[in-house]
Amino acid sequence: MIDLFVIKVGGNVLDNAPLLQQFLQNIATIPGKKILIHGGGKIATRIGDQLGIVSNYINGRRITDAATIDLVTMVYGGLVNKQLVAQLQALGCNAIGMTGADANIIPARKRPVKEIDYGFVGDITTKDLHVQPLQAMLDAGLTPVFAPLTHDGKGQMLNTNADTIAASLAIALSAFYKVRLIYCFEKKGVLRDASDDEAVIHLINRTIYQDLLENKILTDGILPKLENAFSAIESGVTEVLIGHADDVLRNTTREVAGTLIC
Template identity: 60%
Template sequence: MKKLFIIKIGGNVLDNPAALESFLKDFASIDAPRILIHGGGKIATKLGEQLGIAANYHNGRRITDAQTLDLVTMVYGGLVNKQLVAQLQQLGCNAWGVTGADGNLINAKKRPVKDIDYGFVGDIKPEGVNTKLLTTLLDQNVVPVFAPLTHADGKILNTNADTIASVLAVALGKVADVRLIFCFEKKGVLRDVADAGSVIRHLPRNLYDEYLPQGVFADGILPKLENAYNALNAGVKEVLIGEAGDLVKNTGAQTEGTLITL
C-alpha cells in the first residue's frame, strides 16, 4: 500500500508566525501523499473577546453555543484554513482546505446532551469518513488541509482536531500505510520528564507495557499514548509524537520524535 502521512498541528505552531512559516516550508517539501489537520490557536479567543462572545468551559472543554459556533466556523474554517492554503500554494504544495461538511468528508453526530450540553460539538467515527473522495483528491496530488469542523443535520459542528486526525488515520489506514504524526511542544515522549534529551525514539507496545508500571509516563502523555495504541489496533501503521520543527525527520526512517508501533 502507498505511504500516507496524516499530520496534526496545534495552536502553539499557528500562534507563532516564524514557527508556522518554517513548518509550512517543511510540510510543503515532503514528497509523499499527506493530509494536514490544524487546531484553532488564540485568534478565535481574541476575536471572540472583541465581539463580546463569552467563553464557557466545563472541565477545561469549551461549550460551543450558537455564537461560538459562528466564531469557530469563521476563524477555523475561513481565516486560519484559507491563509494556510494560500501560503502552501505559494510553496508549490497543492493544498485544498476543507471541513468535514465539504463533500460530506466527515459525517458526525452532535454530541448527546447528558449531564452537560456541550452545544454544537461533533462526535465522529471512522465509518463517517468519505474515504473514496479523499482518495480521489490524494490521487490528484492534492493535499487536504482540515479545519477542526464537521457536520450533521444541516449544521457545522466543532470537533477536536486530534480526534479528526485519529479518525482519518483509521479510515485511511484501510487503503494506505498511514503514519499519524502529532506535532506537540516537546521533542517526543521522554524516558525521564526532567531530561528533555531522554526522548524514547521507538516505543513498541512491549516496551510501553514494561515502562508503564515503572511510572515512566507523566499524566499528560498517558492519554496520548492510549489514543496512539487505539489507532494502531484499528489499523494505523505507525503513530509519531514529536516537535513541529522536526517534521521532515519525523517523516523519514530515522525519526527525532517517538515512533509508536504495535
C-alpha cells in the first residue's frame, strides 16, 4: 500500500491549458497524501523574451545568470506556482505553494564552475533536506506544490531541475512513507520508438536499461528521468512510474499505465 505520491509535471503540460486543467482535476481527486512538483521553463523563456532577458542553454541546460535567477524566481515561484495552487483550491484540493527556501526544506549548493559556469544553479544532497515541515503539512491535509527553486542558506535563490527535486523529496520521505514517484509528461511512458506513441516499454529494470542504452533505443530527453528514477529506487523509494499526465489518476492505483521502474 502506497502512503505518499510524489508527482512531477513537466512544462509541456503546463503550456497546454486543457491538458493542465484535466491533470489538476485528477490531482485533486487523488485520495491521501500527495506532493506536486512543477517545471515551467517554456513560460520563463516566453516572459524573459518579453522582458528582454535572453535565454542561454548549453547541452540543453539553462544558464542562470543574475537576470535569469530573478526571472525564474518570479515565474516559477510566483506566476506558475500560485496559478497552480489557485486552480487546485478551486477544485477542492487544499494546496500550499512552496520553494526549497520555504521552511528550509531544500537547501542546496551552487554548482561549482568547471568547464561550464551554469550560474545560479543549485545541486541537492538528499541528506541535507529537512522534510519534517512537509510531514506536518501532509498530516494537516495540505498538498504541497513545489516550484523548481532551492536556496543556498545565505540568502541566494537557486534554479534546480524539477525532476531532481522530485526524486530528492521522494528519497528523503521514503524514510517515513512508502512512496511512489510519478513523472508526468506528454508521452505515454518510455518509448521503444520515439516516433510511435504506442511503443511503451511497460517495465524497466537495470538490466533492461543497459540493453536499451547499448542499442541506442532511448532518446536524450528521457535519460535524466531514468537516471533520477533508478537513483530513487536504489535509495529507498518503493516505485517510480513515468507516464502521460492524463494517466496520473490511474497511476496512483495498482492498474498502472506508462513505464514502471523497478
